[in-house]
Every structure is written in structure tokens, then in C-alpha cells.
Amino acid sequence: MxxxxxxxxxxxxxxxxxxxxxxxxxxxxxxxxxxxxxxxxxxxxxxxxxxxxxxxxxxxxxxxxxxxxxxxxxxxDISLAQWMANTPPQVIADTINVPRSLIEALPKTKQPVVRWG
Known part of the structure; x- marks a missing residue:
């Protein structure tokens, strides 16, 4: 991980x-x-x-x-995900060419540490 x-x-x-x-x-x-x-x-x-x-x-x-x-x-500090989650979803989706549902799923609060793997 x-x-x-x-x-x-x-x-x-x-x-x-x-x-x-x-x-x-x-x-x-x-x-x-x-x-x-x-x-x-x-x-x-x-x-x-x-x-x-x-x-x-x-x-x-x-x-x-x-x-x-x-x-x-x-x-x-400002996290990228939090900034995107608190901007109108369609604006971000259109700007970076992703589905609106992806932006709507982002957490609106900062996640200081993320894990994956």
C-alpha cells in the first residue's frame, strides 16, 4: 500500500x-x-x-x-480534490473532460493522507 x-x-x-x-x-x-x-x-x-x-x-x-x-x-492550504469538489461540478467536468459523476463523488473536506494499492 x-x-x-x-x-x-x-x-x-x-x-x-x-x-x-x-x-x-x-x-x-x-x-x-x-x-x-x-x-x-x-x-x-x-x-x-x-x-x-x-x-x-x-x-x-x-x-x-x-x-x-x-x-x-x-x-x-488548499487540496486539489477539495477545490474541485467545491466548484460547480459541470464546470470542472467540462474543463478536464471527465464525467460529472466523477467530480460529484469527490470529498468536499480535505483528506490529508490518501492510500491506494
Missing amino acids: ITRTELHWHPNDDEWQYYISGFGRMGVFASAGAARTFTHQAGDVGYVPFAFGHYIENLGDQPLVFLEMFRKPRFE
Whole structure:
């Protein structure tokens, strides 16, 4: 089973991470289709500029433990699924060319960790 954070972004601040244990991958998405992936293990530092979409995925057999740090006193994040679920379903379905029922099935509340496999 694979565990990852839901694809999300922080509209008000950069994110710094310090990896304590485990082994994982972070995907970061910028504008114009630019994207990069980074692998991290204990002792590594990760960085995501504000408003860049990103996720962190555990690639190992042990838990991936890391700290997220922000400079602003107020934490804000937006998950992709939650954003799509709270936008009129037909607008999203037409924009990304999927059935409306797929969008209507998305959870309207944030799911911080998702599992599949």
C-alpha cells in the first residue's frame, strides 16, 4: 500500500520540510506545466515555493516522518480534490473532460493522507 499527502498548495507562504526518518518522494508543480520530483531521506531539507502544487509520497517500508515549517503565523492550504469538489461540478467536468459523476463523488473536506494499492 502506498501513502501520500493529497496534492495541495499553500496560498500564503513557502513550505520548508525537515525529514526525520523514512524515504520518500516529493512532486512539485509550477505554472506552464513545469514539474520536478525530489527524493528525501532522514536529514534532508525540502522546499516548496508558495502557491506551487505538491505532494509527498512514502517510498519505503517504514513511516516517512518529516516536519513542515512555515514563516506565517496562519497555516493555509488548499487540496486539489477539495477545490474541485467545491466548484460547480459541470464546470470542472467540462474543463478536464471527465464525467460529472466523477467530480460529484469527490470529498468536499480535505483528506490529508490518501492510500491506494
